[in-house]
Amino acid sequence: MKYTLSLILTTAATAAAEELPEAVKAAQAAADAAQISADNAWMLASCALVLLMTGPGLALFYGGLVRRKNVLGTMMHSFILMALATVLWAVVGYSLAFGEGNAVIGGFQYLFLRGVGMEPNADYAATLPHLTFMAFQMMFAIITPALISGAYAERIKFSGMVVYTTLWLLIVYFPMAHMVWGKGGLFNAFSGGKIPCFDFAGGTVVHITSGVSALIAALYLKPRAGYLQEPMRPHSLVLSFAGACLLWFGWFGFNAGSALGAGPLAASAFVATHFGAAGGVAGWLAAEWLRTGKPSVLGGISGCVAGLVAITPASGFVLPMPALLIGLLAGVFCYAMVAVVKMRLGYDDSLDAFGVHGAGGTLGALLTGVFATKAVNNALKDSAGNPAPLGLVDGNAAQIVNQGLGALMAIVLAAAGSFICLKIADLACGLRAAPEHETDGLDLSMHGEEGYSFEA
């Protein structure tokens, strides 16, 4: 393909010299079409990879961590979002997140996906059909609220969960996505944002918002009945293991796909992602091994997720060695959050959505300000048109402050927004499952079925 193209271009250049601009135009059109096909192929695959992270990835990961009586209910918390968030996205979400609006929220011009078709939207991705960009971002709107479900697992009413999540997408996610990634967004470093913030694939938008919302949900709902008194061991770490491996696999689409093309930046993000995951496993296991004497499988897979979370905002900005270090630090930090800090504070974040996504996301956002370098990403230009220095390693220490402000905004918006959404959902239909329903398990009480039927 490459040689054919250069041949066409050479021919075209020769032709141009002979004053045949039509041939140049034709060659340019052929090259453009080829690039759109190449980029679109990787991006459609990435869309599918990111969806795979929610179902079955996250559904298995979380499903295995709960008790046997709640396995289906927990999987449903992820799966329902594959439909619910999709509907919301199509109707109003994409427009609010990526439509032209103000610095905080998008407008209504893409309502019902009006005007979102096969032609590229050059504001976001000049070499992708607008539909592909829309679909890719949609997969993020699906997984983000699903991540929160780790905090309210085993005790939320299904109806309350649906209402809460719908409101949450409207009040927290769409504005946050617009502020960081939308045209003219407050934190959008590449679109004239007032506080330029680097978030390649969703450290603030996805992980801090979901992680902080998870903490608020855990506090609002109060601990599960019998928390710290009766055993609540994961019912199947085998399921969780398979889920975590699928998350790792799907994360390549999440991060490398955020390059919005199949070029070298995608390769860089792909490698950084993998190194982040590996560093996370190593960090968590080392900390756990030293502290309890045993490196657990649950520790290993939790560390992989922690590393992936932390590398998410950094993935398109950092070199491989810093990626490894970011993962390593996230593994140790998130282990400390769930094994030490959570125990001290006593809140019941059932599956550690805050300890992993909130803590790991914040750490990743800040470390992005340290390690982001123009050697990896030269999209940001200074006034002279040269690649601008990005993070501390480029000599731009102030970026760490910007990253902190972006993270702070995500924390404040998620905390306040989540509380409002929880309160409304609680008033509308109740959030906490009745005690007898919680005892029976959500599978039976909410869905009328059981995950494991030994008589069948």
Next chain:
Amino acid sequence: MKKIEAIIQPFKLEDVKEALKQIGVDGMTITEVRGHGRQKGHKEVYRGQEYQVDLLPKAKIEIFCRAERAAEIVSTIAAAARTGKIGDGKIFVLAVEEALRIRNDDRGVDAL
């Protein structure tokens, strides 16, 4: 007639079955059970949270036999299941009033 109920370590089940086959015992019922006697459980740690697991997996063997065979079967099971460590399990012998083979209505020792 007697019923022999043996609760043993699951990993000793194959040895016990083999030993029983050697002395001509050709019928038994095996159940996977959980429980504990004087052996206390163990500690498990999930993301820093410790759980004391008291009920440990055991295998339960049930055998019905003629009264005069009970002693030999009990000693065979005991010999095959013994590791000498705490947690090896226990064997109980109970009197049985009646037995019936459902297929043809055989009764008593004929039904064993």
